[in-house]
Structures are given as structure tokens and as C-alpha cells.
Amino acid sequence: MKTQRRASAAAVALLLGGAGLVMVATPAQAAEVTFEVKCAPPVGSAVVGPTTAKITAPANAKVGDEVKVVWETVKAAADNPGFVDLDEDTVQPTGEMKLGGAQSGVVKVTGERKNPKIPKNSPMKLSPMEGTFKLTKAGDVTVTPAWYNVNVSTFNADTRCDPTGTVPTGATIKVSAAGSTPPTSAPPTSAPPTSAPPTSAPPTSAPPTSAPPTSAPPTSPAPSPTGGGQTDFPGQPVDVTFDCGTFMPDGPLKGRVTISAKKNGGSYDLTAATAKGVMNSPMDLPAGALQPSMDIKLGGADSGTVKVTGPGNAEPIKSGAPVSLSDMKGTYKPGKTGKTTLTPGNLTINVVMVAGGKPIVVPCTASGATPSLTLDTAAQPGGSGTSGTSGSSGSTSGGLAETGASDDGGVKALALVAGTILLLGAAVFTFTPWRRLRGQR
Numbered sequence: 001m002k003t004q005r006r007a008s009a010a011a012v013a014l015l016l017g018g019a020g021l022v023m024v025a026t027p028a029q030a031a032e033v034t035f036e037v038k039c040a041p042p043v044g045s046a047v048v049g050p051t052t053a054k055i056t057a058p059a060n061a062k063v064g065d066e067v068k069v070v071w072e073t074v075k076a077a078a079d080n081p082g083f084v085d086l087d088e089d090t091v092q093p094t095g096e097m098k099l100g101g102a103q104s105g106v107v108k109v110t111g112e113r114k115n116p117k118i119p120k121n122s123p124m125k126l127s128p129m130e131g132t133f134k135l136t137k138a139g140d141v142t143v144t145p146a147w148y149n150v151n152v153s154t155f156n157a158d159t160r161c162d163p164t165g166t167v168p169t170g171a172t173i174k175v176s177a178a179g180s181t182p183p184t185s186a187p188p189t190s191a192p193p194t195s196a197p198p199t200s201a202p203p204t205s206a207p208p209t210s211a212p213p214t215s216a217p218p219t220s221p222a223p224s225p226t227g228g229g230q231t232d233f234p235g236q237p238v239d240v241t242f243d244c245g246t247f248m249p250d251g252p253l254k255g256r257v258t259i260s261a262k263k264n265g266g267s268y269d270l271t272a273a274t275a276k277g278v279m280n281s282p283m284d285l286p287a288g289a290l291q292p293s294m295d296i297k298l299g300g301a302d303s304g305t306v307k308v309t310g311p312g313n314a315e316p317i318k319s320g321a322p323v324s325l326s327d328m329k330g331t332y333k334p335g336k337t338g339k340t341t342l343t344p345g346n347l348t349i350n351v352v353m354v355a356g357g358k359p360i361v362v363p364c365t366a367s368g369a370t371p372s373l374t375l376d377t378a379a380q381p382g383g384s385g386t387s388g389t390s391g392s393s394g395s396t397s398g399g400l401a402e403t404g405a406s407d408d409g410g411v412k413a414l415a416l417v418a419g420t421i422l423l424l425g426a427a428v429f430t431f432t433p434w435r436r437l438r439g440q441r
Contacts, residue, residue, distance in 0.1 A: 030056040032074060033145065033168040039077050039161040048164060049077035053145045055097075055170025063178040066134045069097060069143050069171070071109050076124040076150075077161055084360050086118040087154060093126040095148030102139025102175060106146065107131040113153065126150065135175050143171045155353040233268075235259040235373035240344045244364040252367075257344040259296060259372040261332070266380040272296060272308050272328040272344065281323045288312030289352055291359070292325045295345035301338025302377060304384045305345060306330055312352070325349075334375075335383030341371035 034052045041047070056070040073093065080086055092113035099105045109129035118125055129148070135141065144167050149160040235258050243252040261268040272294050293309040308330035317323060334340065345366050350359040 028056055029059045029171055030054055031170060033170050035145065035167040036164045037077050037147075037161040038164050039159055041157075041159045047078050051075065051077050051145075051148075051161065053170065055143060055145065057143050057171035058173055060174045060176070061135055062176045063135050063138055065175075066132055067173065068130060068132050069107055069109070071095065071097060071129040071131075071145060071148070071170075073124075073126040073129075073148070076126060079121055079123050080118045081120065085120055086115070086152060087358070088117050089114050090153045091115045091118070091124070091126065092151045092153070093129055093148055094151070095129055096146040097131065097170070098144045098146050099133070100142040100144060100169070101172070102137045103135065103141045105133070107133045107143070124150070135173070138175050138177045141173045141175050142169045143173065144169050153354075154357055157353075231263040233261040233263070233373060233375060235261070235342070238344065238370050238372045239368065240366050241368040242347060242364040242366055244362055254368075257294075257369070257372065259342045259344065261342070261373060261375060264331070266378060267331050267333045268375060270296060270306060270308055270330050270332050270342070274325050281317045281319055281321055284319050285313065285317040285323075286353065286355070287314060287316050288355070289317075290323075290325060291350040291352065292328055293348045293350075294328050296330075296332075297343045297345040298332075298384065299341040299343060299371065300374070302334055302336040302340040302384060304335070306332045306342075306384070333380050333383045334377035335379055337377060337379045340375050340377045342373045342375065343371045344369045 032052055032054045034050050036048065037051045039047045039049075051073065052075040054070075054072040054074050056072070058065075058067050061067050090113065093111040095109050097107045097109060099107065109131035111127035111129040114127045115125045145163075146167070147160060147162045149158055151158050237256045237258045239254055240257050241252045241254050255274065258273045260271045260273070262271075274292075289312055291310065291312045293307060295305040295307055298304050298306065308328040310326035310328040313324075313326065332342075347364040347366060349362045349364070351362070352359045
């Protein structure tokens with residue numbers, strides 16, 4: 001009976017092999033190899049670092065077999081940067097492995113879009129990549145990792161990593177002629193790489209510091225008071241320092257903001273404008289990607305803040321095109337009578353790279369600003385008073401008010417954050433080239 005069962009099992013195996021199904025010869029072999037790669041994120045400088053991959057393949061097979069190979073990334077070239085947490089099942093790896101020895105060619109390998117949540121500053125978790133190929137020649141066939149790519153669906157961003165030097169062989173398949181029986185003895189244990197894996201790590205030193213501005217920013221004129229029958233009140237551009245925390249690792253940057261007002265009954269329609277494109281976009285941005293808001297601080301007779309908001313960019317922004325934030329608008333209803341000053345405050349930018357996707361929220365603390373506008377206010381029922389908040393978000397079709405905010409010393413922080421920093425959440429392997437970007441401005 002046992003003999004019949006063995007014969008039946010052998011017959012089934014032969015039928016499956018003849019049907020062209022994937023044959024995974026047993027026992028299989030697995031070995032880890034480490035090699036240097038250069039990764040090209042969608043924005044920013046390239047990253048060079050070691051990748052460790054575990055390669056699994058059959059130890060023995062014969063000509064005509066279709067075999068499966070597996071690439072498991074034990075350690076990627078860099079961790080997830082400290083900009084955004086990557087959600088579950090948003091990361092998918094793909095790549096290629098090279099064949100050598102008795103048979104040449106490449107094997108495309110693909111992993112599932114399946115991963116746990118990957119917090120900021122933590123190791124990347126990539127699913128195993130698998131691929132199949134048909135053996136055509138007898139002899140030793142080597143399988144060696146080549147390039148791999150990481151796609152993040154949240155931002156539709158790719159980061160490709162290519163080897164920078166010689167890559168150790170990951171596996172060797174002993175292929176016998178068609179019709180022969182592969183060896184049944186256990187294959188020799190794969191030896192570790194003969195040379196120690198590269199010890200170089202991704203660059204940790206800060207990028208070179210760009211030259212400071214050749215001249216100091218112009219001194220802001222004193223804010224103009226209002227009164228009489230005037231209804232339009234243009235403000236003056238004022239310097240502001242924005243600290244965006246980890247989103248601006250090079251430290252706070254100075255920019256300029258202008259606040260203007262238009263009297264509307266007993267209230268005022270406010271507009272906060274930033275400088276027009278002070279830098280070029282490092283990559284394509286979809287329409288609606290950049291959505292700014294700001295807290296305008298009240299001083300003098302009144303106190304509290306007024307929230308002003310702006311819509312996302314109306315049109316897509318091509319790589320290399322100027323980056324500008326839309327005007328931010330809101331309504332100020334005075335709570336006190338007297339001269340009230342309006343000063344740029346904290347800035348927040350929501351970035352949505354995919355329609356309906358989860359926004360990246362970047363808060364920037366403002367400091368050092370002086371009033372951009374002074375209004376002669378009359379208290380209104382239900383006005384802001386000392387409540388700390390007032391106004392409502394308004395809608396606008398975009399475009400910056402011509403109030404002196406178009407000079408070259410515009411809000412670098414806004415442009416850098418909107419055009420570069422936020423996008424790095426999509427670049428899985430990257431280091432932030434802030435000084436380089438400032439040097440190109």
C-alpha cells in the first residue's frame with residue numbers, strides 16, 4: 001500500500017511539472033546579502049546607504065522547470081523620515097533580480113501593498129517580493145538582487161534604489177538536464193558574503209550652508225491708521241519669522257505677510273497675502289494640494305485672534321513652476337472701540353496630494369512680526385472682545401492682492417514648507433536638502 005502511495009505521489013508530481021506549474025524544488029536555500037544602493041526620491045537629494053536582502057530560491061531543479069524566487073528586504077536603505085506616519089497597506093515594493101552563470105536575463109519581482117503602520121523615524125516594513133522564471137540551460141544559475149522601487153499610494157510617490165557597486169550573489173540553483181533527476185541530498189549551506197557588508201550609513205551631516213542674503217530685508221513702514229469714510233484699507237508688508245519645527249530642520253526662516261481690510265457694515269473683510277512664487281516647485285503638485293490658514297492677532301483696543309483661510313491652488317503646479325499660496329480671507333467683527341492693530345500670527349498648511357486623502361498638517365509658529373494694519377474700530381454686538389477668536393473662514397478664487405507682497409523677500413518658509421517639506425512625506429527614503437534649496441532660490 002505504501003509503495004502504491006509513493007508511486008501515486010510521484011505520478012502527480014510529474015503531471016504537475018508537465019502542466020507547466022511553478023516548481024519549488026525542495027529543499028530551498030535562503031541567504032542574506034548586503035549591498036550599497038543610491039535611492040532617488042521624488043524630491044530632494046539622493047540617499048546612499050546599505051540594503052540587506054534575504055534571497056530564497058530552489059537549491060536544485062532541472063531544465064524546463066518554472067521556479068519561484070523571493071526577495072525579502074531585511075533592512076531598507078533608510079528609515080521612514082520624520083515627517084508623516086505611513087498608514088497600513090499603503091506601501092508596495094517592486095524590483096528586479098539578475099540571472100547569471102548558465103542562464104542570463106532578469107526576473108521581475110513584486111510585493112503586495114501590505115504593511116503595518118510605519119511611524120515617523122522608524123524602519124521601513126516592505127512585503128516580500130516574488131517572481132518566477134523558466135530554466136532553459138543546465139548548469140549553475142545565479143540569482144542576484146538588482147534595483148527595487150517603493151511606491152506609497154497615499155501620495156502616489158515612487159522612490160527607486162539602484163546598486164552603486166558589486167552586489168553579492170543571493171542564490172545559486174543547480175540545474176540538471178531535462179529528464180534527469182535532481183539530486184535528493186540536502187544542498188550545501190549557503191556561505192555568508194566573503195566580505196563584510198558596507199558599513200557606510202546614509203549621510204548624517206548637514207548639507208552645505210548657503211550664502212546669507214547679500215542685503216538685509218527692507219524695514220517695514222509703520223502701519224497706517226484708518227478713519228473717515230474710507231472703506232478699503234491696504235496694509236503694509238511686514239517681516240515674520242516662522243518656526244515649523246521638524247518640518248524645517250534648518251531652523252526658522254523669515255518671510256513677509258501683508259494684511260488688508262475692506263469695511264463691510266460694522267465688520268471688516270480681511271485678506272492676508274504672502275509673496276508670489278519665491279521658489280520653483282520641486283515636483284508636480286495637483287490642484288487643491290496647498291491649503292493655508294493663519295491666525296491674525298488683534299492688539300491695541302481689541303484682543304484675540306481672527307482666523308483667515310485660503311483655498312487650495314486652483315490649477316496643478318508643474319515641476320519647476322513658481323509656488324504661491326492663495327490669499328487667506330476671513331471676517332473681523334470688532335469687540336472694542338478704538339485703534340486696533342492686526343499682526344500676522346501662526347500659520348497652518350494642510351497638504352492633500354490625493355483627492356479625498358488624509359492631509360498632512362504642518363503648523364508654523366510666527367514670531368517677531370509687527371502690525372501690518374491699524375483700524376479705527378467701533379464695537380459691534382457679538383464682536384471679538386477678548387474671546388480669543390473671531391471671524392469666519394471665507395472663500396476666494398485665489399490670486400495675491402497687489403499690496404506690496406510680491407517682492408523677492410517673500411515668505412520663504414511658506415514656499416519651502418508648501419513646495420518641498422510637505423512633499424517629503426511621500427518620499428520614503430530621503431534627507432531634507434533645505435540649504436541646497438535655499439541656495440537655488
